[in-house]
Amino acid sequence: MNLNNTRSGGFLKNYKSILLLLGGILAGSILGLVFGKDVEVIKPLGDIFLNLLFTAIIPLLFFTIASSIASLEKTEKLGKLFGIVIGVFLTTVLISAILMIVGVLLFPIQQDIIISKIPLEMVKTGSAGMQITQLLTANDFFELLSRKNMLALIIFSFLIGFASLHSGEKGKDFSRFLNSGNEVMKQLLHLIMKIAPIGLGAYFAYQVGIFGPQLFGAYAKPLGLYYAVCAFYFVVFFSLYAFLAGGTLGFKVFWRNNITPSLTALGTCSSIATIPANLEGAEQIKIPVHIRNMVIPLGAPLHKDGSSMSSIIKIAVIFAMFGKDFTDPSTLLMAIGITVIVSVVEGGIPNGGYIGEILAITVYGFPMEQALPAAMIIGTLVDPMATLLNANGDLVSAMLVTRIAEGKKWLSEKGAI
Template sequence: MNQQSGKSSLFKTYSSIIWLLCGIIAGSILGLVFGKDVEIIKPLGDIFLNLLFTAIIPLIFFTIASSIASLEKSEKLGKLFVIVIGVFLSTVLISAILMIIGVLLFPIHQDIIISKIPLESIQSGNAGSQITQLLTAGDFYELLSRKSMLALIIFSFLIGFASLRSGEKGASFRDFLNSGNEVMKQLLHLIMKTAPIGLGAYFAYQVGIFGPQLFGAYAKPLGLYYAVCAFYFVVFFSLYAFIAGGKNGIKVFWGNNITPSLTALGTCSSIATIPANLEAAEKMNIPAHIRNIAIPLGAPLHKDGSSMSSIIKIAVIFAMFGKDFTDPHTLLLALGITVIVSVVEGGIPNGGYIGEILAITIYGFPMEQALPAAMIVGTLVDPMATLLNANGDVVSSMLITRIAEGKRWLSVMIAS
């Protein structure tokens, strides 16, 4: 009975991914069987994408603004906040650089061109004007376009900090931001229920038009992603734990991260893993004032796995359109995008769609062709990404404690 219940619980946890895979497989079969005639169901895919596009702007605003507005002030917040951000940023960049090295060592090649639509041209002008257009919008309504994604993110950060500074007078507005964030998450859940049909129709169209050679296009990037992430999980997390607390650090980390790991894999949600992470951090002797800030803050803002997945998605998109991913400027921009993605994504299943749209927009790829492919890759890497995201918060809390409390923090806590 327990075994049957376990299987049922496992299916319920991964049901969305399973249904999405079923939709993609069914669409692929339809494309193979009916060829170009399958174009008749393409509007189903277009409807799904349009729903996603209309929801993404308010979702980004509420996700960022509510996260910043919910920060609590305390005497140690200033110094600790700097340490937390420093550690989060460092591990995100390290994970992204490791994935870039993996992509450079094992390049992703794609012989077919998914779309012959020309890339969006970058407006001419001096560097100053281009930076201005990238970071700001000339009017409020221009923030509501996905072409002004970075400007919207900056504006959302400012709104969050302004509401935080407003104190008691801004309490109602903060409640509004939190409520709006929850509503938009639920809206995304509703839209994603149509993903098996929408992406299935899109995949049927791609297979029917471009042929069966589309199969296998994702096999190498997925294999590369899981291999590099497994290496990062075992080797680098052990290294972080050793830096934080020496040999004892490795013991307490690997001795207490099983429950958070299984919770992350089972829920595919960083936020759902917060209780398990807090319990594990307490067993690891991480001080309460550190774990109670770093772990809840890390769930929406710190994502090693997502940073690695954003690199692999960008590499796949570049390969799809036959573009060079090895250009230094492209790689540096990719690193910048991963940092933004780590902040923008909510700690919910498939939250990376926000980052995917941002990356596609910045690089100037046609959204209608690039986004579904990035979403497919993102869905397939989601369990491993969540594992690194959630466990990364715990090991980062150890690093934060090492910096804030000194190198002997663990031995002192164990002795006491």
């Protein structure tokens, strides 16, 4: 009895934020259905939440990225192994993103409801060179503080982090400032997200009140596609990765020691919380200690196969909702680039997927106030599956890193269980 109560309490604790968000969305939907367009009176509650989120984004991004780079001193001498790890991470993230793009192309997200007739912001004009310059840089410091220049801010934050890292002892005080600012901004986002159920509930009430019950179908289609493609990736591609890492034996030992990490990822909905289970699984597979102790902890914040796939589906949904073509090659290439950035940026931030959503919306020039809530709702509903792929992918990536670093006979030589 006590064990069941503990498990029940643990489930509620781990999924509390998601359940509250879903509860807010459900309550808002009911209000929209009951009161129709009259529910517009509570729309300011949603606007207040979004405005608070917008104002926190810029400093949050800066401190998160700069502090993480400035703290890399302990790993900078790992050299070749670090390069292999990053290579494996990027490869699987790109494969997962491309697979989701293929899924969207094969099963297009047809959106009957166009949520906005507002023309897109024409931020990128001029020659290709000028567009790249405007996308990657800002011509004055204060322009970095605008969410329209988020990619430029990300690059600037990386440079600040590396500059701090190479400043040695003289830069220690600044590095501590970055770490302190990172913690403060995390807490600020945590406080803002406490009102997310009210904010998203008000937004959803307004959307349902204006567009009616058919709005639910708009979310059902992409959600079904996301879960189907992710399930395929989890079973087929993780099996392929394990086979490439260790042949038939690699396939067997991966799935034999993968149950606990998988259930932990689903049960906690956290890549960080899955680290101990992944380390234990890696030990059972006999992955060398110096590799598993690097890949698993580093993968938790940086390696996001599930998030890359959710990023693609969110972008596709937003394009559909605004009646825009998602199949243009430049659009698809940009989407892949965004998923890579998102997988790096969001890991150290609570609810970090929302930061990636804002980046995507900014780059494509959609109206933020209308596109972001829709992306946040999709992100909330796909979070369990995304976490499963994010966290569980670290274990099979550790096998791939070992195969590259130690040779093809690593598994038989170690005598994995």
